Structure formats: structure tokens, C-alpha cells
Amino acid sequence: MTGMPDATKRNPAAPRGGPRGEETRTLILDTAERMFVADGYSGVTMRALTAEAGVNLAAVNYHFGSKDKLLLEVFRRGSLSINRERARLLREAEAAAGDDAAPVRAILHALFAPPVRATFHRKADTGGSSIYVQFVARAVLDGPPEMRDMIERDVRHLQRFVAALSRALPHLPREELLWRFHFAMGVLHSIYNNLRRLEALSDGSSDLTDADAIIDRVVAFAAAGLKAA
Secondary structure: OOOOOOOOOOOOOOOOOHHHHHHHHHHHHHHHHHHHHHHOOOOOOHHHHHHHHOOOHHHHHHHOOOHHHHHHHHHHHHHHHHHHHHHHHHHHHHHHHOOOOOOHHHHHHHHHHHHHHHHHOOOOOOOOOOHHHHHHHHHHHHOOHHHHHHHHHOOHHHHHHHHHHHHHOOOOOHHHHHHHHHHHHHHHHHHHHOHHHHHHHOOOOOOOOOHHHHHHHHHHHHHHHHHOO
């Protein structure tokens, strides 16, 4: 019958089956993350990305719709994993404290340990720090305004840590607590972006490979600032 769609024909952009479609989506995300790190957001064309991933443009458009949306999805994927681990560690710290407030250091460990471990997680394909952390650093500098706005304004996952610290430090006015928390987060961000400066200052003597030792240093420093008179 004319005028009726043929149910046996598929949209060429649509994935062929659930598992195959998810594999294609993951392949595109992994390829985009790696290329954005290497060449920057503006340096990656859709033609180059599809060639590297071995997929057609229709597949990218089907799964993500645009290059900007692909970038945002790479960010969301990495952030979700880190923030889930942060939430799990904070729940454990609060459960261990029982009816009391969780200790400041335990709260900060839950906040800092997952991203620091991600930063120093070595991958065979890069020989360096986590692709995701490198990706975030490049995307902030080179990504579209929507990307920077998301990173700067999506603070919902941090609100629970502020609340936990408020219970642990009830004498601090909220404004003062927020300033100190902001400074503590700045210490974390310096690990993402400025460790090479420390390497230069120390003439290479500082150990930049021991993630647990770095976590202990960051937690101790931030805790002292939060507890200061």
C-alpha cells in the first residue's frame, strides 16, 4: 500500500539492536574524550572523529545530536562515576559516626579521594593521568560556554558535603564555611592543573605518583583551613 512506512526498513542512523547500539555509543564517547584531550574541543572536527571511531556521522547525530552535546555527555559520564563514589564514601563516614557528626577529615576524604585517584589513575593508552581529568581541564579552556557554565554552576553534588561540614563545624557561620569550602576546592583543582609547577619547584623531588599520600596531604591542609579560628 502506497503512503505507508515499510516496517522492515530501518533508520540508517539507528543502532542495530540494544547491545550493538550501546557499544557504538560508548565507542563514540571514548573516542571523543581521547581526541578532545589531544587536540582540544575546537581542534576536533566531526569528520575526524567519525573516521577515528569508524562510524558514520548519522550514528553520532543519532546518539548525541551535535558536537556540543557530545562534549557535555563525555563530561556527564565522568562526573557521574566520581560523584557516585563521593556519595558512597560520605554515606560510610556518616554511618560510622552514628548519631554524631562525621569528622571533618572523613568528610574531606570522601570529597577529595575519588577525583584525586582518577587524576592519578594510569591508563595504558595514555601513559599519563586519567583521560577524563585531562579532558575536563581542556574543556574548561576550550569548550563551549554551556560546558563552562555546567562545571561552574552544577554544585548539587557538593551541597551534601557543605551540609555535613556544617554539622561537624556548627560554630562557623554559613558564609564563612562556604568561603573556606571554596578555598578547599581550589586546592583540589590545583592538583588537576598545576602539579607540573610543583614538580619544577621541587626539582623533581616531590612524589607525584602516590595518590594516597597526596590525598592525605590535601585532606590535612583543607581540614586545618576549615577548622582555623
